[in-house]
Amino acid sequence: MATFAKSTFNASVYSSFRPTYPQQLFNNIFEYHARSNNSRQDLAVDIGCGTGQATPQLRHFGQVIGVDPSLPMVTAAQRTSTIPNIKYVQGHAENLKGIVEPDSVDLLISAQAAHWFDWGKVWPETRRVLRTGGTVAFWIYSEFRLTGYPSVTPRITQYAQGTDPKTSLGPHFQRPGRTILENLLLDVPAPTEVPGVSVSGSEGGLGDFQRVFYSGAHHPDLPHSSIIKPVEMRTTMRWRDLLGYFRTWSPLHTFHELFPDDLHVVDERFPEDLESNEEGKEDIDVRGGDIAVRFWKDLRQGVKDAGGAHGVDESVSVEWPIALLLARKV
Structure with missing residues (x-):
């Protein structure tokens, strides 16, 4: 995300006001990971970690690495980190060489960054660095709502997704990343749809792929194969x-x-x-x-x-x- 790399971007202010992720989200991820016959908790990696909003939740792993392409973000994360087994480095989700070894990562997460990924590279790279039994969990949160005030939702949509560059921020988001976020990652291909990633269920491939939505009844048009859960991020x-x-x-x-x-x-x-x-x-x-x-x-x-x-x-x-x-x- 180009804006985050600019010298004028204030990473500390960004960190102060961003929402935090619900504990239930992490609990569900950890439960999914534990269901693997070969699950371990030696190394966890947070790609697109930003200032470390989600990274500390991985502290129970032996070693934790936060990776982000933006130097201001990494610097802010390093400055505020107090957990000894967590370190932050500059790098990209599409190429983790020099950061982690092949077949070494037990849990690979990404919070609010997956909509920027080049999936033709990220899925193969995920397969390369994950250990057998390792888990990948990528998530985003989409447009906010004011609970109990649906009457203002159209105004939120106009401000964030409108087309007039003078009255809406919509034209100023980087596309297609923002569009992928607005569509709740439905535009992201399954791992098996990307060349270089083994067919689900074959040795060394990425399997048991799931799309989970913590959206309640607000998005009735989601695919029937999806797992729909109540809104948790509030x-x-x-x-x-x-x-x-x-x-x-x-x-x-x-x-x-x-x-x-x-x-x-x-x-x-x-x-x-x-x-x-x-x-x-x-x-x-x-x-x-x-x-x-x-x-x-x-x-x-x-x-x-x-x-x-x-x-x-x-x-x-x-x-x-x-x-x-x-x-x-x-």
Whole structure:
């Protein structure tokens, strides 16, 4: 992801406001791994690890390696890491040579990075580095929703997937990666559909491939062969912190490079926010009216109209659907 590699990208701010992954997700992955007759817990690798949002959950493995192509991300992860058996290195999912040996990895994960992968290279590389009995678990979370306020969902879709480059971040996402994420990884081929990966069930190949969706009833058009589970990725955030999350979106960084004057737009809705900000106790500036603030205020207005809490320091429930790909080396 090119934005994350730029020197102007603030990895620390990114880490502060990104949502955390539910423990139930990891429990399900570890249970899947344990069902293999040859499962071990010697080496786990997190590819596309970013600042290490998911990597610490692998600490019970003997050795853990976080790998990311972005030096700012790796540096931020190294700076904040306190777990002695975890290290972070720069590298790419498509080529792990020099980072791990062939047939050595027991668990290979990727959190919120799989939509950027070159699958013609990643599936063969996964097969090469996994030990027999090893597990691969790649997942992403897609568009957020405000729990209990479906009336604002169209506004979220317009902001994130619209086509007007001046009013939506949609055109500023890198494609096709973002499209793959929006489609919940359904565009990702199964390992057996990629040359260089053995047919499922044959010696040394990737088998028991599963698509798991933690989406509840929100995506009724998912394939019948999928495993559908309740939404697990949910949190309660202050509106102030939700704005902080919006500011971590990679296309916003790009949008402001293209339209710097947007940073000086004024939006006078919710004037009471200014009093809250003047207390000097918060580090998230809620003033101004750039595209992120306008979107944030649109959502608050929608929740207000529905009778919900909308004050800058009041809370709202936020949830994300998760798409998970599982396979093992047989």
